[in-house]
Amino acid sequence: MKERWKKFLLDAGAEMDNGRVLHFGNPERELRVATTGNVLSDLNHLGLISAHGADAATFLQGQLTCDIRDVTDDSSLLGASCSHKGRVLTLFRLFRRGDGYYLQCAAELVEETLKRLRKYVLMSKVTLEDAGSAMVRFGYLGPEADRHLSELLGKVPEEVGSVIQTPDLLVVRLPGTQPRFEIAGSLEPACKLWESLNAWAAPVGAEAWRLQSILAGVPEVYAATSELFVPQMLNLQVLQGISFIKGCYTGQEVVARSEYLGKQKRRMFRAFAPAADRPDPGTDLYAPGSQSGQGPGKVVDAALAQGGGYEMLVVAELAAVEAGGMRLGDAEGPELEFRELPYALPEKA
Structure with a gap:
């Protein structure tokens, strides 16, 4: 987490533990508001990996369940890296910014995931790095979230997974029972947008955001559940997290058999x-x-x-x-x- 962003959150009343925002003073109220009102949530409890280089797209295409060609300046996807037995090791939200790809996952899996993926780089021209401090990330959700963002940014992503980008910020529309977005970008513009949205919304801790992901039926994979589930067990085929026509990737044969042979x-x-x-x-x-x-x-x-x-x-x-x-x-x-x-x-x- 950027130190200046951390100070910004602390000045706003955040209670933090090891970089995770616990709450902003009233966790019970935050859970209540998160299901009915407009809320802001820091997302630095989620880790971020960057992939840069001429072969980044080719490399990721051979490692992930989603089709990396569909991750563009205008589109984000879920995707998983799997073991050779087709079990999900890490689950990502992927987006593209500039000349790089960004893979967001549970923070506790970043180090192990980097270590594992780097083994497959070999001669490929790709650099994988921990990008947790590369940009500010926060979420905004609520019944009026799309209208608020449209008023401030001029437009808003309309479809789940779609992305809009400005020179300073990126906005992804996430699955949700109400309009839900992730914002990522440079420190100063992110702080300015947070302050503008804060006029309509209540800041909440990571627990409230985690609750909204669960209500939306969007899974997360942690160290304790890494390698327990094939992607279809996590409903990734419904959440656009698996491509069955992209070709080979690690674990692809098992994932394909799970889809086409027998009953789940x-x-x-x-x-x-x-x-x-x-x-x-x-x-x-x-x-x-x-x-x-x-x-x-x-x-x-x-x-x-x-x-x-x-x-x-x-x-x-x-x-x-x-x-x-x-x-x-x-x-x-x-x-x-x-x-x-x-x-x-x-x-x-």
Whole structure:
């Protein structure tokens, strides 16, 4: 995080821990406002990797599930890097700025991801770097978010994944139950835009933004869940995170077989649990009668819900969900209440 941006946030009342904005003084109110009003959220709890060089696009095309040719000045995508067994190692939001590509992921995975990807560079003309301090990043969401940004910037991305760029800023429209955007760019213009938006919005901590991603059905992969799921288990085929026509990439054969052969037995669901403590990513689920050696499912992500309990994304066996009675942790854990995702899934899933 840029030190001047950190000072800007602290002066605005942010409470921080290890570079993560916890809240701006009233976390309960922030969760409430985040589901009904307009809010601003610093995004430096997410890491950022840059890829520059003449071979950057070719290199990324051979490493990620998405088609890098579709990541342009006007378009952003989700994409995953996978193991040879087709399991997601890191999940990214990709965008292009200038002559480089930027890959946003869980901050805790940046170092390991860089180490792994650099092994494949070989003679390619591509440089991979930790770009967490390269630009300011914050989110803006709310029922009037598109109108506000349009008034200040002159235009706004209309479709999910679309991008607008100015000389100083980049704006990506993200999936959401209400208009949701990420803004990235230079320090001074970002501070100015934050201050202008702050006239209409309440600043919130990372928890409120995490909650909105869960309500939108957008997963995150952390160290505890790296290499647990094939991309389709995370609904990436619906979230435009997989190309099945782009050609080869690491893990592609397994991902393709999962799509075209047989019936998908697990997928990602949205659920609520009246739990007192946060379920960590990777927490096991319990289902009476499940005979799977892998267990009936695992927690993908969780965020504190307004009024208590936790909103979650979970990967679970379809049969176990249909049978009912799934619980968090073990047979004594709280029972999960499954809720609708804001997007349709393929019938064969």
